[in-house]
Amino acid sequence: MEPIKKILVAEDGKKFYVRSIKEDFHTQFGFIGKEALARAKPGGMLKTNTGKELFVFPPSFIDSYWKIKRAPQIIPRKDVAAIVAETGVGKDSVVVDAGTGSGALALFLGNIAKKVVTYEIREDFAKVAAENVAAMGMKNVTIKNKSIYDGIDEKNVDVVCLDLPEPWKAVGPATEALKIGGFIVSYSPTIPQVSDFISAAAKNKSLLLIKTIEIIEREWEFNDRIVRPLSQQIGHSGFLTFVRKIRK
Numbered sequence: 001m002e003p004i005k006k007i008l009v010a011e012d013g014k015k016f017y018v019r020s021i022k023e024d025f026h027t028q029f030g031f032i033g034k035e036a037l038a039r040a041k042p043g044g045m046l047k048t049n050t051g052k053e054l055f056v057f058p059p060s061f062i063d064s065y066w067k068i069k070r071a072p073q074i075i076p077r078k079d080v081a082a083i084v085a086e087t088g089v090g091k092d093s094v095v096v097d098a099g100t101g102s103g104a105l106a107l108f109l110g111n112i113a114k115k116v117v118t119y120e121i122r123e124d125f126a127k128v129a130a131e132n133v134a135a136m137g138m139k140n141v142t143i144k145n146k147s148i149y150d151g152i153d154e155k156n157v158d159v160v161c162l163d164l165p166e167p168w169k170a171v172g173p174a175t176e177a178l179k180i181g182g183f184i185v186s187y188s189p190t191i192p193q194v195s196d197f198i199s200a201a202a203k204n205k206s207l208l209l210i211k212t213i214e215i216i217e218r219e220w221e222f223n224d225r226i227v228r229p230l231s232q233q234i235g236h237s238g239f240l241t242f243v244r245k246i247r248k
C-alpha cells in the first residue's frame with residue numbers, strides 16, 4: 001500500500017485518506033479533482049463537486065496509524081505510553097521487539113527510536129507488518145521472520161519488548177542482546193505468564209526486577225449534563241513487567 005499523502009477531515013471529524021494525488025478522490029459526498037488535490041496544503045480547505053467542505057491535514061503518524069492492517073491483537077496505546085515513559089526510549093535508542101504481530105508496537109517505537117528490529121515467527125503476520133511498515137513510510141523498522149527464543153542477532157540494545165505467549169523463553173537471548181542499563185519489558189495478559197517471566201528473570205544474575213504494573217484508562221463522556229465515565233471501556237489488556245540489566 002502507498003503511504004498516505006493527505007488526510008481530509010469533515011466537520012464532524014470523519015477522515016478520508018488520500019494515497020494518490022494522481023487521480024480524482026471519491027467520497028460519499030462527491031469527488032475532488034486531482035489538480036485541486038495536488039495543490040491542497042495543510043490548513044487549507046477543499047470542496048467536493050457537491051459542495052461538501054473538507055479540511056486538509058498533513059499525514060501525521062497517529063492518523064496514518066489508525067489505518068494499519070490488523071492481524072493478531074495489538075497492544076493498546078495506553079500500554080505503549082507506559083513502555084516509553086518507563087524506559088526512556090528515545091532518538092538514540094536501539095530496540096528489539098517480539099512478536100511483531102501487526103507491528104503496532106514496532107511502529108510506535110520506530111516513530112521514537114533510532115532503530116527497531118522486530119521478530120515474528122509467523123510468515124503471514126510478518127507480511128502484514130511489512131505492509132504496515134511500508135504504508136507508514138518507516139525506514140528504521142526491520143522485520144525478521146524468526147523465533148526470538150532462538151536468539152537475538154543485535155547487540156548493545158537499549159530495550160527489548162516482549163509480547164508473546166512464553167516471554168520467559170526469551171529472557172536468555174534478551175539479556176545477551178542488552179547493553180548494561182538496558183531494559184526488558186514483558187507484556188502479558190495473564191498472571192501465570194507474569195509469574196513465569198519473573199521467576200526466569202529472578203534466576204538471571206544480570207537482571208534486576210524493577211516492577212509490574214497494570215495501566216487502567218477510563219474515558220469520560222461530556223454531553224451537556226451527562227458527564228461521567230463511558231459505560232463501555234477497554235476492559236483488561238495486559239500487565240507490563242520491567243527488568244533491567246545491571247551487570248554482565
Ligand code: SAH
Nearest residue numbers: 075099101102103104105120121147148163
Ligand atoms: N505487539 C504486537 C502484537 C503481538 S501478538 C502489536 O502491538 O501489534 C503476539 C505475536 O507473537 C504473534 O504475532 C505471534 O505469532 C508472535 N510470536 C509467538 N511466538 C513467537 C516467537 N517465539 N518469536 C517471535 N514471535 C512470536
